Amino acid sequence: MSLTILLLGLGVGVLVGLLGIGGGVVLVPAMVYFLRMDQHLAQGTSLFILLPPIGLGALREYWKEGQVDLRAGIFCALGMLFGALAGSLIALPIPSRELKGLFGCFLVFAALLLWGKAGREGQEFVDKGERADG
Amino acid sequence: MAKGIVRDIGVFGAACVCGVASGMFGIGGGVLLVPLLGLLFSYGQHRAQGTSLVALIPPTGLLGLLAYARHDLVSWRTGLLLIPGVFLGGIAGGVLARKLKPERMRHVFAGILLIVGVWQALSAWVR
Numbered sequence: 001m002s003l004t005i006l007l008l009g010l011g012v013g014v015l016v017g018l019l020g021i022g023g024g025v026v027l028v029p030a031m032v033y034f035l036r037m038d039q040h041l042a043q044g045t046s047l048f049i050l051l052p053p054i055g056l057g058a059l060r061e062y063w064k065e066g067q068v069d070l071r072a073g074i075f076c077a078l079g080m081l082f083g084a085l086a087g088s089l090i091a092l093p094i095p096s097r098e099l100k101g102l103f104g105c106f107l108v109f110a111a112l113l114l115w116g117k118a119g120r121e122g123q124e125f126v127d128k129g130e131r132a133d134g
Numbered sequence: 135m136a137k138g139i140v141r142d143i144g145v146f147g148a149a150c151v152c153g154v155a156s157g158m159f160g161i162g163g164g165v166l167l168v169p170l171l172g173l174l175f176s177y178g179q180h181r182a183q184g185t186s187l188v189a190l191i192p193p194t195g196l197l198g199l200l201a202y203a204r205h206d207l208v209s210w211r212t213g214l215l216l217i218p219g220v221f222l223g224g225i226a227g228g229v230l231a232r233k234l235k236p237e238r239m240r241h242v243f244a245g246i247l248l249i250v251g252v253w254q255a256l257s258a259w260v261r
Contacts, residue, residue: 024159101255107247
């Protein structure tokens with residue numbers, strides 16, 4: 001069981017670096033299905049995993065390429081700190097079953113957003129010039 | 135300069151929305167932040183991902199975690215076992231991302247999310 005968990009972490013980590021995400025979006029369903037956790041427990045555990053700077057190694061690789069906007073990143077961190085508190089207060093009273101369904105809907109929404117962005121890849125170079133004055 | 139401040143406020147507002155999703159669904163929020171940075175603020179994909187990783191370095195989920203912990207909804211042992219793997223895998227993924235063109239990866243990932251999402255919603259609401 002412990003080995004399964006370790007390997008699961010490794011697999012999720014690759015996605016963290018590859019896609020610049022926290023990994024919770026994969027971890028939560030993985031814990032629900034492979035470790036038979038309840039939806040709330042999986043979400044709480046996922047927030048715990050995100051507490052240490054697990055993305056630091058991945059961030060270093062992006063930093064080397066100059067692909068980091070530190071200032072915007074700090075504003076994002078601030079916004080997410082307070083947003084997360086509000087979100088958890090919304091989630092806790094919702095029954096686990098309903099929450100699982102909502103999580104599913106959120107995943108579909110996130111998938112569509114990610115897919116949509118892929119179509120705009122051509123703009124990348126224009127954006128670089130525009131950012132210079134920022 | 136004023137334009138910069140307006141943009142900062144915009145980024146902050148978008149991040150607040152991502153934060154609500156983060157606390158509600160126990161995720162980092164990056165999965166929402168990366169596409170939003172791209173769509174609303176015209177970030178290139180790699181830059182959006184690098185910036186999202188900055189936002190994930192401080193313990194942004196701390197207040198959310200405390201709320202879950204108060205209801206005893208955290209499995210500390212499983213969490214501790216998952217952390218080293220996620221960290222090491224993250225380095226590998228970061229190296230890979232520098233070499234790969236990310237659009238195909240993102241399509242694959244979006245496809246997986248879509249399937250898992252539909253499956254979760256169905257298993258919760260359809261008997």
